[in-house]
Amino acid sequence: MYFIQHIESITHQDSFQKKNIWDELKPLTADTGLISPDYKNYIPVAALRRLSTILRMGITVSKACQEKVSHEFDSISVGTALGCLTDTEKFLVTINTVSGDILSPTAFIQSTHNTISGQISLDLKNHAYNMTHTQNALSFEVALKDGLLCIDEGKSSVLVGAADEAIPFLERLRGSLIETSHPFTSGATFMVLSGKKGESISHIQACEVFFSEGNTENRIEKFLSSNNCSLQELDLVLEAGSDFKSKTSAHYSFPDYSGYYQSASAFAVHMANDWFIENSDSEAILIINNMESNKLGLTLIRRNEVEA
Amino acid sequence: MRIYVTGYGVISSIGENVEESLLALRSEKTGIKQGQKTYTERFKVGEISWTNEELVQRFQLTQDASRTAILGMIAAKEAFRGHSLNPGIRTGLISGTSVGGMDVSEIAYKDFLNGESDDLSIYRNHPSGSTSEQIAKELGIDEYVNTISTACSSAANSIMLGARMLLSGQLDRVVVGGTDGLSQFTISGFRSLMIFDDEWCRPFDETRKGLNLGEGAGYIVLETEETIKKSGKEPIAILSGWSNASDAYHQTASSPEGFGATLSMKGALAVAGLNPGDIDYINAHGTATPNNDLSESHGIKTVFGSAVPPFSSTKAYTGHTLAASGGIEAVFGILALNRGILLPNLNFKQAIEETGLVPVKNYSEGNTIKHILSNSFGFGGNNSTIILSKV
C-alpha cells in the first residue's frame, strides 16, 4: 500500500498548509486568481528572483512536504503537461524580437520541463532519483505510477507531484484545441508517499492509465473489481470529463474546484485525502480523469484501516 | 529476470538507419557540417538534410507532425520492424524529448507575434506528450504511452523506466528511447548559453570550447524472458544496469568533482551486479563543453580509479542530439557489443591537463566487449547511466 504521509497544494483555492482543504473549498468563478503564499518564506531571495509561477509553486509545496516528514526523499517524480509555459513564451518572444547573437539565457534555461524537479533537488540538496514525466492530461498519473513503482522497489519516502501554469495565450486555443468551460488556472500538488502507514489517514490503492478510446464504465468496473471494490461501494467520485453522478452517493467535478490545467487530478488526490478527515464513514474514493476523451486515468484512494 | 533488447532503430546526421550509421562510424565520418536552415547556417550542426515533408514521404509515415515526432516515428519504426502487435504481449512506448513539437509551433507563434494569423491547429503538435502519442500511433501501440522530459538524459531515463516497468510486470514489451528535432528555439537557447563551438566540437580535448548541436532519434525494444518465449524474437543485447541520480549542484553546470555522475555510474553497476573492472567500453556523455567533460572525467576516475576502460564520446559524429542522445548512443553501444567495436572520439588531440584521460582515437572491430556503460547527463543535474551487455 502507498500511504499519503503528507500532501500540499498551491492552487486557486486557499489550499496551502491547511489542515483540511474542504474548509475553504468553493467552486471557482471566472475571475479566479492563484492564491500564493509568501514565497520568500520558502525560497531564498537569490533563487526566487528568477523563478516563474510554476517553479515557485513546485518548490514551495515540495519544501513544505519535506518539512513535515523526517526522512529525506529517496525518489522525486514530477508530472507536468505543458511545463514552464511562461519561460517558454518569454524565450520565444526574445528570439523573435532581439536581433543579434547575444540573448538573455535565463528564460531558456528555465523553460525545460525538468526545471521543476531539478530546482526541487537543488533546493533540497537531494541526490536521489529525479524524474519528470509529461503526458498531456495523464501527466500526473504517469508520474504517480513511477512513484508507486519506486515504493515497490523498496524506496521509503517518495515525493510525487504535478504542476502546471496558465498563460493568457491558452485562451486562444479554447474551443479548438482545448475543450473546456472552466477557467485556465495554475496549480501544484505534491505528496509524500511511503509503504509505511505512519500518521497517514489514507492510501492510494491503485492507479491505472488508458491511452485509447473505450467504454469508460467497463474499464472502471474492471479496475474496481480487480481492487476488491465496486461502484456501489464508493463513497465519493471526483471526476473530470465523465459523468458518474447518478451512480454514486457523492460526486464532484474536480475542475470546478481546480480550474483547468491538465495535471489537476493531483489536486483531486488532495481533495480525496482531506475528505476522509471530516467524513468518518467514508472508505473509498475514486478519481476518474477523463479530461481528454482518448485517455483515462483511474486512481483509487482508501481510508486506512484503524488498528484494533 | 533479464531484460533483453530485441530491436533497434536510429536516425541522425550520420545515417537514417542502423546500417548507414555503422558505415559512417566505421569510416570515421562526421555528420556535422555548416547548417542549411536560416537559423543554423551560421553554425556547425548535425542536421538531417531532408525537410519534414520529405521525411514523411521517404519513410511512408501516415501522419504529418513535428520534426521531433517524425524523427521519432522513423527510428521507432525501424526498431519495431519484425515485431508484431499481439493482445497477449502488452506493449508500451516510453519516449524522451526536450522540445516536443517546438520546430513547428515556433513558426506559428512567430506569425502570431507578427500580428499575422497563425494556424491554431499546428499547436496540437506542441506538447511533448503529443509527440510520443503520434509515435505510438504510428506503431499501433496504445497500451501505455509516456514521455520523459529530463533534457539531455531523457532517452536514457526512458530506457530505465521501461526496464523497471517490465521487471514489475506492468508491461511485457516496451519501445524506449528518445527524439529531438532541431528548432530555432534550441539553437538560440544554446547560443544564449554561449556553449557553442564555432568549429568542430572536440570532446575530452584540452582545447574544447563547446558543443555542436544535432538532431535525431534512437529507440530500442525491450522484452522480458517470458515475452521472448512468446514473441520468438532473437535478443541482440541485454540491458543489465540503469540508474538515475541528481547532482543537485547547479541548474545548468555540473559539479566540478562529478558527484551526480559518480552516483549514477555506481548505481548502474550495482543494478547490473558488475564491478568497474567488468566494463569494456564507456560511451561517455562527452558534450565537449569545458564543464561537462571535466566533471565527467572526474566522475569516471572516481568510479574506475587508475583502470579507466576505453572510453569515447560519439557526439563529434552526431552533434549533441539532446533528448535523443541516450537512445542513439544505446544503438551505437549495441553495435559495439556485437562487433567488438571501440568507437573513436573524433577530433581529439590533446588530453585535458587536469585529468590526463585519453579517449579511444581510432575505430577498431573484433575487440572483446562484454559490457558497455553509457552516460547521459541533463540540465538540472539529471544524471543517468545504462549498462548494455552481450547476450
Place this chain on the structure above:
Amino acid sequence: MSDLKENLKAQIIEQLNLEDLTPADIQDDAPLFGDQGLGLDSIDALEFIVLLDSNYGIKIADPSEGKEIFQSVNTLADYISKNQ
C-alpha cells in the same frame, strides 16, 4: 564615472531581477559573485554579457573573459569606459 556606476547599478538590478535591492545597496567595490557579495552565479555572468551588449554595445565573445570584468561595479565601469 559616478553617473556610469549609478546607471550600471540600476541596470544590474533590472537585468538580474534583483527586485529587493536598490542601487544604494550595491557598493562600488563589493564583489558581485560568490557568497561574500551579491551571491551571483554563472547564469548572471551571461546576463552581464547581455547587459553590456544591449546598453553599451560592447560584445564579449568568450564568457571566461567575464571573470575579471564582472568582479565589482568598479571593474565593470572601468571596462566600459575603456571599451566604449
